[in-house]
Amino acid sequence: MADRINITIDGEKVNVDGGLTVLQAARRSGFHIPTLCDDDRLKPYGGCRLCLVSIEGIPRPVTACTTPVTDGMVVETSNDHIERLRRTIVELLLSDHPNDCMTCDRAGDCTLQELAYFYGLRDNRFWGERRRYEDDDLNPFIKRDMEKCVLCGKCVRVCREVQGVGAIEISYRGFGAKVCPPYERDLNCEFCGQCVSLCPTGALSGKQWSGKGREKDVKKIKTVCPYCGCGCNLTLHVSRNEVIRVSSEPDTINEGWLCPKGRFGYEFIKSPDLLKSPLIRKNGKLEEVTWDEALKFVSEKLGSIKEKYGPDAIGGLSSARCTNEENYLFQKFIRAGIGTNNVDHCARL
């Protein structure tokens, strides 16, 4: 942690950590600066140029995300000149964007759309050639719509910096620049979907949730992943009693990162194979019964075995998948209700 220093942002004096960038200092002090390529969990990049700010003593605007704060610095986050520059940047990005927000999954949750709205961009001075890409996705997880890519490079950087994989790069130059794997074919991907979670537009999304519902239609419920022991926080996106997507927030133990199971492995929640009724074996076959019948059968049978052979003839196996509360109740039932310490779970398996 660096020393605290004093800077001035938009005329307001603020005291900030001296190790921050201008962007971080501004955000932490409550000032808004637009960005497309920034994420606090990635290294500063300076690619999108939207975070341009004016700093006293520096003749031209600089990118806030790559400029460290210094004591006494005077920053202006917005003025006519800067806003004109930002507006032009967004206009250029939109000039070869499909602009099909009506059918895009990201509508309502898209940084580019927000910026276009903010700057009131309907007409475009730069209409012209458009990038055209064929849809050639063979993987079952990630849907790519590269015509919507703004080349912010977040996907490339998260893959390399955070995931340690480096499956994709920005290849080619100028108008032909695009994100792709080496030689556009040797995809060495772990399908964690970190890239999907950072994409600011509709360029990268999940195949599973494509067309299932947009931001305004979902209810978001925070919970914890049911797979390994990392305890990643999941945000379940629910629409019409169905989990249609999983995401995660940065302010969690997992910093918003997930693995393929956590991010894409939720379909079992509505699997047609889910058990829907209690079953009792009758004449060798499991047959559907009512809860009353099943519970009566189990309790009477356990009761008679306890009576005849003693409580230690009964054992219970609890579950590392169930909650603390359920595990507590289970062992309490076996210990206090049945009267034996024969209770275990699969910690060893």
Add this chain to the structure above:
Amino acid sequence: MAGLATVFGSGAMSNSMPEIEDNDVLFVIGSNTKENHPIVALRMIKAIQKGAKMIVADPRKVPMVKFAHLWLQQRPGTDVALLNSIMHVIVKEDLIDKEFIKEHTEDFEEVVKAIEDYTPEKGEEITGVPAEKIVEAARIYAGSPNAGIFYTMGITQHSHGTENVFSIANLAMMTGNLGKASAGVNPLRGQNNVQGSTDMGCIPNNYPGYQKVDIKENHEKFEKAWEARLSENIGMTATEMIDSAMKGDLKAVYIMGENPAMSDPDIEHTKKALGKLDLLVVQDIFLTETAELADVVLPATTFASKDGTFTNTDRRVQRVRKAVTPAGEARDDAWIIKQISGLMGYEMKYDGSEDVFNEIGTVWPAFAGISYSRVESGMGVQWPCPSKDHPGTPFLFAGGFPRGKGRFTAVSYREPAEITDKEYPFALTTGRELFHYHTGTMTRRVKPLDEISPEAYVEIRPEDASELSVENGSLVNVSSRRGTIKLKARISDRPGRGVVFIPFHFKEAAANVLTNTATDPICKIPEFKVCAVKVEKG
């Protein structure tokens, strides 16, 4: 966990996930972290970017090796020899933390004696790891202020698993790597709430919170709290229950959300034992391999239809929240347990899951300060947390060990229970892969996951495969003394010579048809990580 509980007095990850990135050294042994704890692996990668060194010890070239400064490819089941020879070097080169040993531990001399013979050369002979790499590992590990050890089932699922854990504890204690941030002994837990199940007392010798059932005061305390007569005898572990059922002594088993007919070693043995019961009750979300054998199947709900808490690998209690209503007549597990208990004359009345949670805090002091309102955020609270104003505990043993002094335990190398021979020349090791989880009941019902990883396979080295004239993708029979499975060969440079690997997610070719029921004498964990097999063209 029994191993750590014996030497420290508490069995859990000593440090926490966020601390990982500030370790100076990460010693990853018997853990395929990138595939099995992917988010922990990200913290490790961050640590390396900050300048940490990583040693990976694994019989397979697991993906983490790519990030390691040093890879030790020990033969399966030789971890004690590897660790002893590393310690031998540390003692010989005087890299020990004398003050820590004196202040906080006992019986160090026993270990010095036990490792006397384990020169790096002897280590090489047993483990196959070159002596100079053993020396280098010792210097890296002991040569920095903060070194953490990370391990999983590669250490514990052995017939001498507890001894492996003792060795790890010895190594950490002699270098003073306990009781501080960004170091420690860190078993990474493999299932979402395996820490919680153990904490909650779903183990035969402990009430909730590791309070032993055979200590009179505990017994009296819980009889009073639960208003019931309790047994004073230590109960049976899962593997002991199966053996008891086989003998006909155990008559009924009630299984909640477990699939032993897939996850146990030698599953034919388990199925036969379960078949002998007078009553098998299985409560689950799917008709699992185990449920198919049941007399009664009770439909439970998925995590997405539940309120409650999970405790993750770093003792972090976090909130689980209901998002969707369950399918059909399925009910949450708590409701089912309470119904059966009530019908049997032991009423359990609670006003929702929070009410249950609050009761746990009344019987386990380390939980007393945690409440639903405190675990609202995405960081949860880490036990021990004894009071409402206690912040929780990121790393354990700050002022010493719960049992007083940390105990060094002299350990000698023993061979695995089953070793390779002429007839069964390959050492089989089992585990998970990135795209599936455990017995596959959930992930194999997720289309994209099943599409990317649709079928069972056996990993085999190119040299071994060519000796058997086996090609990549061709069918082979893999047999042990317990059974045979047929699956595809995946030729890979991951395993060493004479080692094959099979993931245990696939019921069509269940790895646990082959595995050995030999267990560790102390914690009863089965030896999933080594058994002898042969591979033949199918």
